[in-house]
Amino acid sequence: MRKLISMVVISAFILAGLSTPVWSVDQTIQVKVDGMNCDMCPPAVSKALKGVEGVKSAEVSLKDGKAVVVAGEGVKTEDLIKAVEASGHFKAQIIE
Numbered sequence: 001m002r003k004l005i006s007m008v009v010i011s012a013f014i015l016a017g018l019s020t021p022v023w024s025v026d027q028t029i030q031v032k033v034d035g036m037n038c039d040m041c042p043p044a045v046s047k048a049l050k051g052v053e054g055v056k057s058a059e060v061s062l063k064d065g066k067a068v069v070v071a072g073e074g075v076k077t078e079d080l081i082k083a084v085e086a087s088g089h090f091k092a093q094i095i096e
């Protein structure tokens with residue numbers, strides 16, 4: 001019985017350890033980007049998004065016309081839109 005309890009306790013610790021990165025609350029934000037028309041556009045958009053403080057990654061697809069951004073908790077979606085639109089002839093919109 002005591003063995004079982006200690007196993008439960010150990011499993012709880014392991015689970016808590018695994019969940020910690022999830023609690024560090026990164027958010028994944030999908031941004032629709034209109035106006036991308038050549039291979040040079042996605043890197044420009046990606047660079048603009050990564051320039052926003054707190055943004056950890058930004059994958060931009062020309063084909064899908066969208067960006068998938070991973071950002072820390074404090075990043076505001078308006079800032080992402082502003083950054084994209086300031087980087088060129090793009091129109092950005094958050095995909096809910």
Ligand SMILES: [Cu+2]
Nearest residue numbers: 037038040041
């Ligand atoms: Cu282009």
